Amino acid sequence: MANQNYNPFENAQTQFDRVAELLQLDEGTRQLLRQHRQEIHFTIPVKMDDGTTKVFKAFRMIHNDSRGPGKGGIRFHPHETADTVRALSMWMTWKCAAVDIPLGGAKGGVICDPRTMSAGEQERLCRGYIRRLKSLVGYNIDVPAPDVMTNGQHMMWMLDEYESVTGQRFPGMITGKPVGHGGSLGRTEATGYGVVYCLRECLKNMDIDITKTSASIQGFGNVAEYAARLYTELGGKVVAVSCWNAEDKTAYTFRKADGCDPAALAAIKDSFGSIDKAKAIELGYEVLPGDAWLSQDVDILIPAALENQITPEVFPNISKQVKIICEAANGPTTPDCDALIEKAGITLIPDFMCNAGGVTCSYFEQVQGNMNYFWTKEEVLEKLENAMTRAFQNIYDLAKEQNLYMRDAAYVIAIKRVAAAVKARGWC
Ligand code: NAD
Numbered sequence: 001m002a003n004q005n006y007n008p009f010e011n012a013q014t015q016f017d018r019v020a021e022l023l024q025l026d027e028g029t030r031q032l033l034r035q036h037r038q039e040i041h042f043t044i045p046v047k048m049d050d051g052t053t054k055v056f057k058a059f060r061m062i063h064n065d066s067r068g069p070g071k072g073g074i075r076f077h078p079h080e081t082a083d084t085v086r087a088l089s090m091w092m093t094w095k096c097a098a099v100d101i102p103l104g105g106a107k108g109g110v111i112c113d114p115r116t117m118s119a120g121e122q123e124r125l126c127r128g129y130i131r132r133l134k135s136l137v138g139y140n141i142d143v144p145a146p147d148v149m150t151n152g153q154h155m156m157w158m159l160d161e162y163e164s165v166t167g168q169r170f171p172g173m174i175t176g177k178p179v180g181h182g183g184s185l186g187r188t189e190a191t192g193y194g195v196v197y198c199l200r201e202c203l204k205n206m207d208i209d210i211t212k213t214s215a216s217i218q219g220f221g222n223v224a225e226y227a228a229r230l231y232t233e234l235g236g237k238v239v240a241v242s243c244w245n246a247e248d249k250t251a252y253t254f255r256k257a258d259g260c261d262p263a264a265l266a267a268i269k270d271s272f273g274s275i276d277k278a279k280a281i282e283l284g285y286e287v288l289p290g291d292a293w294l295s296q297d298v299d300i301l302i303p304a305a306l307e308n309q310i311t312p313e314v315f316p317n318i319s320k321q322v323k324i325i326c327e328a329a330n331g332p333t334t335p336d337c338d339a340l341i342e343k344a345g346i347t348l349i350p351d352f353m354c355n356a357g358g359v360t361c362s363y364f365e366q367v368q369g370n371m372n373y374f375w376t377k378e379e380v381l382e383k384l385e386n387a388m389t390r391a392f393q394n395i396y397d398l399a400k401e402q403n404l405y406m407r408d409a410a411y412v413i414a415i416k417r418v419a420a421a422v423k424a425r426g427w428c
Contacts (some may be wrong), residue, residue, distance in 0.1 A: 008087035055300025070106030139172030171235025194357015211235030219305030221273030251290025303332035
């Protein structure tokens, strides 16, 4: 479960305030950037299969669009809140700015549980969501994408509804479309691979041979799986992965001291990233409590599941061997733990840099859609690798030059870019 003691939007504002102060940002820009340009809260009535009508609460927010149209996913989750959407849209602004793509920060969500809804009910929910937002989204306004528990099929229903009400074809109004229907090759791998491009560069800078390192990962969903695959291909050893078990309503850590096999684990997980416990035992994995991923004697920790997982309370459980925390998830570390990580001399690759591979590939999807010409997977991944490597190195170099914690260095670069756009437009 996500840690309920922390509010992600307050975390996002705390991180921003710290760097706004460091940069001596003027008060107007500070006020503009710590809030949202637009928040839409609405309801979607959906006819359910049993003939009743259910009303779902939904959100779409644009944090800042000074550098380009809003960009960000739509989550379908029973625990979605206005504050998670606020935090995630704010982090999208910094993410797009950190990798220097011409997009702003946005996010959406619906409080629902698609696991308990039929395909027809989900389709009506998607169509209702986008019908309500028809004049507020678009390739040049705000571009949604899949996120937690939404996928390419949901995007296609939304695209079709949008095009039906507008009477024109607008493939660029949404990304994360399936390959063959306007989607980009490489999108499935993009976020996890991007995490490892950052990690690989970080290790090079620290003069550490990746083949002599080990890692422990929280999560085994889309991001974690592809991070584990590429890290293993590059010679690293994944010692443990954890994931949620819906049947037992708890998380487990699956451990293999001589190295997990990501492909074998992927073959025994379901579409929500849960590994089959019995099959894992058959394959020789030890099954430990969910939080055991954090206390492994490894060089690298990769939180790739939920927000608010690394807190002052659990920090003492982290092994002294850990040199790098690679934030693949959004907001996995609480602001009150940053000081402890920094003091312990652990290098932290901050979330909005580390997991920016996904949005970078979404941007490539838009670019390819605009040209109506699609690149090969190799071309997409090569461009992704270049973009991620360049952005990471800028942040790493700034952190070294100015003796900054890497999260602060990433914020300095991102905030400066957004503040410059806001100023150039004459908003502040
Ligand atoms: P996913 O839904 O595919 O996988 C989530 C994983 O977390 C699953 O394996 C699930 O079992 C596990 N999990 C859930 N609760 C857990 C718990 N208590 N302990 C251990 N494991 C638990 O999600 P994803 O797309 O891989 O995203 C993971 C994180 O990365 C999220 O924070 C998401 O916002 C962020 N992210 C994803 C993308 C993307 O392209 N998918 C892009 C940027 C950021």
